[in-house]
Every structure is written in structure tokens, then in C-alpha cells.
Amino acid sequence: xxxxxLFALAALAATGVAHAQKLVIKGSDTLGAKLVPxxxxxxxxKHPGVSFEIAAEGSTTGISAIIDGxxxxxxxxxxxxxxxxxxxxxxGVNMKPTIVAYDGIGxxxxxxxxxxxxxxxxxxxxxxxxxxxxxxxxxxxGPISIYTRNTSSGTYSxxxxxxxxxxxxxxxxxxxxxxEQIAAEVAKNVNGxxxxxxxxxxxxxxxxxxxDVEGVALLPSxxxxxxxxxxxxxPTFYYTNGEPTGEAAKFLEFTLSDEGQAIASKIGxxxxx
Amino acid sequence: xxxxxxxxxxxxxSVAIGLALxxxxxxxxxLLDLLVKKGIVNDQEAEDIRAALVxxxxxxxxxxxxxxxxxxxxxxxxxxxxxxxQFETQRTIAVPGTASVxxxxxxxxxxxxxxxxxxxxSGWGAGFSLQTAQNADSANQTLDNIxxxxxxxxxxxxxxxxxxxxWFFTGGKFKNPFFTTDLVWDADINPQGFAETHTTFLNGKxxxxxxxxQLVMKDNAxxxxxxxxxxxxxxxxxxxQQLVYTKWFGAENLSDVLxxxxxxxYNASTITSQVSGTNKEQAYNGSTKYLKIVxxxxxxxFANIYGTGTQLxxxxxxxxxxxxxxxxxxxxxxxxxxxxxxTNKGAMSWLVGLGYGYGQGKNKGDYSLKADYRQTGIxxxxxxITDSDFAFNRLNQKGYxxxxxxxxxxxxxxTVTYFITSRLNxxxxxxxxxxxxxxxxxxxxxxxxxxxxxxxKF
Numbered sequence: 001x002x003x004x005x006l007f008a009l010a011a012l013a014a015t016g017v018a019h020a021q022k023l024v025i026k027g028s029d030t031l032g033a034k035l036v037p038x039x040x041x042x043x044x045x046k047h048p049g050v051s052f053e054i055a056a057e058g059s060t061t062g063i064s065a066i067i068d069g070x071x072x073x074x075x076x077x078x079x080x081x082x083x084x085x086x087x088x089x090x091x092g093v094n095m096k097p098t099i100v101a102y103d104g105i106g107x108x109x110x111x112x113x114x115x116x117x118x119x120x121x122x123x124x125x126x127x128x129x130x131x132x133x134x135x136x137x138x139x140x141x142g143p144i145s146i147y148t149r150n151t152s153s154g155t156y157s158x159x160x161x162x163x164x165x166x167x168x169x170x171x172x173x174x175x176x177x178x179x180e181q182i183a184a185e186v187a188k189n190v191n192g193x194x195x196x197x198x199x200x201x202x203x204x205x206x207x208x209x210x211x212d213v214e215g216v217a218l219l220p221s222x223x224x225x226x227x228x229x230x231x232x233x234x235p236t237f238y239y240t241n242g243e244p245t246g247e248a249a250k251f252l253e254f255t256l257s258d259e260g261q262a263i264a265s266k267i268g269x270x271x272x273x
Numbered sequence: 274x275x276x277x278x279x280x281x282x283x284x285x286x287s288v289a290i291g292l293a294l295x296x297x298x299x300x301x302x303x304l305l306d307l308l309v310k311k312g313i314v315n316d317q318e319a320e321d322i323r324a325a326l327v328x329x330x331x332x333x334x335x336x337x338x339x340x341x342x343x344x345x346x347x348x349x350x351x352x353x354x355x356x357x358x359q360f361e362t363q364r365t366i367a368v369p370g371t372a373s374v375x376x377x378x379x380x381x382x383x384x385x386x387x388x389x390x391x392x393x394x395s396g397w398g399a400g401f402s403l404q405t406a407q408n409a410d411s412a413n414q415t416l417d418n419i420x421x422x423x424x425x426x427x428x429x430x431x432x433x434x435x436x437x438x439x440w441f442f443t444g445g446k447f448k449n450p451f452f453t454t455d456l457v458w459d460a461d462i463n464p465q466g467f468a469e470t471h472t473t474f475l476n477g478k479x480x481x482x483x484x485x486x487q488l489v490m491k492d493n494a495x496x497x498x499x500x501x502x503x504x505x506x507x508x509x510x511x512x513x514q515q516l517v518y519t520k521w522f523g524a525e526n527l528s529d530v531l532x533x534x535x536x537x538x539y540n541a542s543t544i545t546s547q548v549s550g551t552n553k554e555q556a557y558n559g560s561t562k563y564l565k566i567v568x569x570x571x572x573x574x575f576a577n578i579y580g581t582g583t584q585l586x587x588x589x590x591x592x593x594x595x596x597x598x599x600x601x602x603x604x605x606x607x608x609x610x611x612x613x614x615x616t617n618k619g620a621m622s623w624l625v626g627l628g629y630g631y632g633q634g635k636n637k638g639d640y641s642l643k644a645d646y647r648q649t650g651i652x653x654x655x656x657x658i659t660d661s662d663f664a665f666n667r668l669n670q671k672g673y674x675x676x677x678x679x680x681x682x683x684x685x686x687x688t689v690t691y692f693i694t695s696r697l698n699x700x701x702x703x704x705x706x707x708x709x710x711x712x713x714x715x716x717x718x719x720x721x722x723x724x725x726x727x728x729x730k731f
């Protein structure tokens with residue numbers, strides 16, 4: 001009798017576990033602030049037994065979470081570094097990147113700033129601290145205030161690679177936790193400049209600056225990102241330990257589905273097709 | 274979604290072959306971007322290949338496991354190991370009526386140096402050098418007691434900043450920033466303090482440089498505990514400034530000419546407790562203020578005059594201590610070693626040399642031959658920094674240095690060097706009965722030194 005009760009309790013517990021699947025997703029703020037929570041809500045509506053734990057604290061934390069085994073999906077707006085790959089291999093983790101959407105890093109200024117376009121060279125010089133006053137790039141005199149992401153952000157390192165020839169940011173630059181914070185600070189500061197993902201360039205109080213590429217002024221858009229003419233375009237990733245399985249595989253499949261990609265497009269990302 | 278295995282293998286192979294080395298997986302980006310642009314692979318397939326290459330890079334190369342600072346743009350690790358057999362003879366000045374003593378010694382010595390030089394972003398730099406032996410003027414470690422291991426010391430540690438091509442600043446303990454010969458500066462000594470260089474680029478490759486250094490020679494206690502004897506300790510600083518003009522002519526015959534006039538002087542202080550001990554200047558308070566030295570080094574180089582790769586060099590150095598009278602009195606007369614009033618105070622030193630060689634000493638078969646002659650007046654130089662191999666740092670000497678070097682391989686060379694010196698002014702250190710002891714600044718009658726070196730660089 002006692003054995004029967006124990007067996008019944010164990011079976012009940014097992015059933016409960018099977019129904020209360022929890023998907024832990026960590027990493028990029030670019031993906032984790034809007035896109036993935038929205039996808040998760042839609043996914044939960046179709047799969048009521050699934051719950052999500054989403055922590056958007058930067059791509060570095062997402063890649064580390066896969067290496068440490070503390071998340072099933074690591075969101076990242078940058079590729080894993082060789083040292084991260086090496087650390088993963090040392091722990092028997094097979095880092096597998098899957099592109100889930102494209103993004104363009106938009107250069108934003110305060111909406112009252114008269115500067116409408118900048119060359120790639122000027123952008124590099126501004127963020128590296130070589131140019132410190134708006135008057136040097138056709139704006140009214142005033143010290144340029146630079147807002148960047150913090151060092152755990154994939155956008156932070158992506159922007160250095162894509163726009164700054166891998167140079168370091170100006171010492172005076174202010175590090176922000178996320179895209180929304182950068183957009184909010186630039187909206188408050190008429191001398192501000194920063195960068196945000198495509199999903200944030202229409203935030204209130206700011207405007208995107210066109211990038212002058214060989215005489216052609218290019219704004220970040222779905223078209224310029226997809227045809228790869230916009231210079232600061234990049235893929236965004238889900239990292240998993242090998243091919244994903246279980247609920248992680250299903251959520252990845254949902255993300256890549258037409259429905260998932262439509263959500264990505266609606267939020268401001270560029271869908272894969 | 275998954276890429277076809279055969280296609281993946283073929284692409285991996287072609288990218289890897291194209292890159293020649295898996296260690297260059299980081300360079301695969303442009304090639305993969307081109308393949309995507311041409312529609313040969315899609316973005317996800319390119320990403321899979323990129324990840325596989327990075328994994329290979331991370332797993333199979335040492336570089337892939339290094340986690341270097343993002344601020345680092347270049348990290349140069351270099352070094353060398355020298356094995357030396359040295360034969361030396363030091364003949365002392367004999368007391369009148371007695372024979373001179375010849376101190377002979379044979380030593381096997383080694384010198385190991387490991388250098389790290391880092392280039393950081395925005396013109397910053399830093400570096401270090403670790404080497405055997407504590408003495409700044411020689412990294413040689415004599416093979417001594419079998420029961421003894423040897424220490425490693427920090428010979429260089431510096432930060433540098435180059436805000437533009439024209440300016441260069443450095444601080445710490447660094448390579449000698451001045452154009453000089455071993456008449457004035459021992460090549461092993463790394464000065465410490467601060468140095469600045471401003472370069473003006475003239476026509477073509479010609480340059481005009483202003484170099485300056487504020488060099489710490491000795492840290493002295495400025496104050497002592499209450500109740501103790503009063504002290505007048507002041508840190509000893511050397512202030513050295515130099516104008517360097519380089520004129521380039523061409524790749525053949527007369528190649529270039531370099532002149533580097535300068536002026537070096539000290540504050541009024543004391544240099545004591547030199548590591549090398551008794552063969553250095555016997556210090557006393559204020560002694561360094563009598564070193565105000567004009568320096569005039571230079572060289573003329575000829576290239577390819579006896580065939581491609583050959584080089585002929587003439588070089589020289591000249592110094593004059595404008596405070597020599599006081600220096601001679603303080604350095605030599607102090608303590609009872611009086612100089613006759615008519616004696617030359619040894620204000621001047623000079624060196625002339627000739628060199629001939631093939632190659633730059635970087636390839637198998639390269640060789641060089643050099644010979645120079647020099648005279649070192651007793652008041653003309655700071656013996657704390659002169660070449661320790663020439664007369665064992667003693668001044669009031671004249672003599673020759675001969676050297677020949679041959680590259681056995683691109684990285685290993687054999688060098689033979691011979692020094693022969695003798696006393697320059699016999700009226701100094703006469704060992705007259707009234708003189709109790711030699712001033713160690715100039716206590717040798719003659720010296721011979723033969724060094725046979727095997728050098729391996731990496």
C-alpha cells in the first residue's frame with residue numbers, strides 16, 4: 001500500500017514537471033528587451049504549460065550562460081569570441097549559432113540636432129573622441145555627448161568592429177545599460193549622440209542620422225539592412241549547446257517561422273526573408 | 274536549416290585552404306561575406322562555417338586560447354640568450370719600486386632576456402624586460418656555485434604615449450632614447466625617469482629630432498628621523514637633451530649622415546651605493562653637479578659599395594665636461610689623491626670607429642667587423658653609465674675595441690670582442706707613498722678582455 005502511494009506521488013510529480021516546462025533565455029538586450037518577450041508571450045499562448053525566464057543583460061551574459069549551462073538559449077547580437085569558443089569546448093559545450101533576425105545599428109541624435117548625415121569617418125572620429133564639437137561636422141557649436149552601450153553588450157563590441165575600426169571609445173563616453181536608456185538620454189540632451197538597434201530608432205525625441213557611404217546617404221531600414229548596403233547591419237543570434245532539443249528547439253522553430261518572423265518585423269527587426 | 278554535410282565539408286575545406294592556416298580563421302569574414310554575396314552560401318551556412326573555423330582556431334591554436342585586452346593592438350614577445358666565455362686581465366698601478374699586479378680571471382657567463390612590448394589603442398604603449406643579473410650595466414650571470422640558481426630582474430618597465438607622428442613620450446625604465454655610443458652610455462643600461470622626443474619630418478626621409486630626458490640616477494632620503502645627524506640628501510637627476518639630424522642620400526654609396534649634438538648635466542646631488550660597488554665613482558655630497566657635458570656623437574653610413582648588402586660605417590663620439598676643473602678636484606683630489614696644478618684635468622673624451630659588414634645580422638651568413646679607439650679623460654664622463662666592458666668602467670684610459678660577428682643561422686650568431694686599454698694620464702694615480710689608496714675611478718694601469726659569445730635570438 002505504502003509503495004503504491006509513493007509510486008502514485010512520483011507519477012504525479014513527473015506529470016507535473018512534464019507540463020511545467022521552463023525555458024531559460026539569457027543575453028542580449030537588443031533581442032531580450034522587446035523581441036524575445038513578445039515571441040515568448042505568443043508562444044505561451046499556444047503552449048500554456050511553458051514558462052519563460054528571460055534575462056536581457058548583454059550578449060556576453062548570454063554566451064556565458066550557454067557555456068555554464070544556466071540557459072537553454074543564449075541571445076546574442078555578436079558572434080562568440082575564440083576565447084569563448086575555447087572555454088565552451090573545455091566544458092564540452094558545442095556553441096551553435098542560429099541567425100534569428102537581422103538588425104541595423106542606427107546612429108541617433110536629438111531630434112533638434114540639425115545634423116542629418118555623417119560620413120563613416122566622422123562617425124568613427126566622434127565615437128573615438130577625435131571630434132568633440134558639433135561644429136566640426138556641420139552642426140552648431142557645442143560639445144558632443146557620446147552615449148554607448150556597456151561592455152557586456154554585443155552592440156558595444158559590434159559597433160567598434162563595424163564603425164570604429166576596432167578603436168576604443170572616447171574616455172568621455174557614457175555607458176548605458178540598454179537601447180532604451182541610450183535613446184532616452186539622447187532625447188534629453190540636444191548635444192547627444194548614440195546608437196541603438198533598428199527597433200529603437202523611432203523612439204520619441206530622437207532621430208536617425210544617415211550614413212554617407214561614398215556619397216550615398218543611407219538610413220537604417222529593412223531594405224538597406226537586407227541588401228547589405230547599410231554599413232552597420234548585423235545578424236542576431238540564438239546560441240545553443242549543439243542542435244537545440246525539446247522546448248528550446250520548438251521555440252527556435254517558432255522564432256524562425258513565418259509567424260515569428262512577422263513578430264520580428266513588427267517590432268523593428270529585419271526578418272530573414 | 275542544417276547545411277548539407279558534403280557542401281559544408283567542401284566549403285570548410287576551401288575556406289581553410291584559402292586561408293592556408295586555421296589560425297587565420299578570424300580573417301575568414303570577408304571571404305565568407307563574398308560567398309554570401311555571390312549566393313554560393315546563405316547567411317546561416319556562412320555562420321555555421323564561421324563558427325566551425327573559430328572552434329578550430331580556438332581548439333587547435335595557442336592564440337585562440339589567449340584572452341588579451343581589447344585595448345591591445347600588438348603584443349611583441351622577444352628575447353635572447355647569450356653564452357659567453359670571458360678572459361680578462363686587470364693590471365693595477367704599481368707602488369713605485371714594486372711590480373704591477375695582474376689580476377686574471379676566466380668566466381663562463383650567461384645572459385637571458387625576455388621582452389614584452391605592447392601597443393595599445395590611441396597611441397599608448399607599455400612594456401617590460403626581464404633579465405638575468407641585477408647590475409644595470411650587465412645582464413651577465415657568471416656560472417658560479419652548482420648549488421645556486423640565479424635571479425631574474427626587471428630591467429625595463431615603461432609606459433609610452435604617441436599622440437601623433439611628431440611626439441613621443443615615455444616614462445618608467447626604458448630603452449635609451451638618445452643616439453649615443455658606448456663611450457658615454459653602456460648599451461646594457463636602461464635609463465629611468467621620463468623622456469620626450471619631437472620629430473620634424475623634412476624633405477623625403479630626412480628628420481630633425483629634439484630628444485630630452487629627465488633621468489633618475491639615485492633616490493636619496495630628503496629627511497631623516499629626529500635626533501639623527503642632519504642630512505642634505507637630494508635625489509640625483511640627470512638632464513639630457515639632444516638634437517638629432519639625419520640626412521638620407523640614397524640606397525647606394527653614401528647612404529646617410531647623422532649628427533646628434535647634446536648637453537647633459539646633473540643637479541647637485543650624490544650618487545651612492547652603486548650596485549657594481551668599488552669600481553664606480555666614490556660618491557660624496559654634491560659631486561654630480563660637476564658634470565656638465567657637451568656630447569657630439571654621429572655616424573656616416575655607406576651602403577652597397579662593395580656589392581649588394583655590404584655596409585661601411587664610420588662613427589664617432591666626443592665629450593667635453595665644462596665643469597672639469599671642479600670635477601677633477603672633487604673626484605680625484607678629494608681624499609688626498611691630489612693632482613699637480615699643471616696636470617690636464619681630463620675634461621675631454623673621444624671615440625672614432627670604423628665598421629664593415631654584410632647584411633643586418635638577421636640572416637644566415639651576415640657578418641660584421643668593427644674597430645674603434647677611444648680616450649676617456651678622468652673628468653669627462655659619468656663612470657656610472659659608461660661601458661662596463663671597456664677598462665671595467667675605469668676612466669683615465671685609452672684603448673681599442675675590436676669585434677667581429679657572424680650569423681650561423683637567421684637567429685644564432687657568434688661574436689668575438691677584444692678590449693685592450695692602458696692608462697691615459699700617468700700623472701694621475703702615481704701611487705706615491707703619501708697616497709694611501711687608489712681612487713677607484715682610475716686605479717688600473719692596463720686591461721685586456723676577450724669575450725667569445727654565442728647569441729640566440731627569438
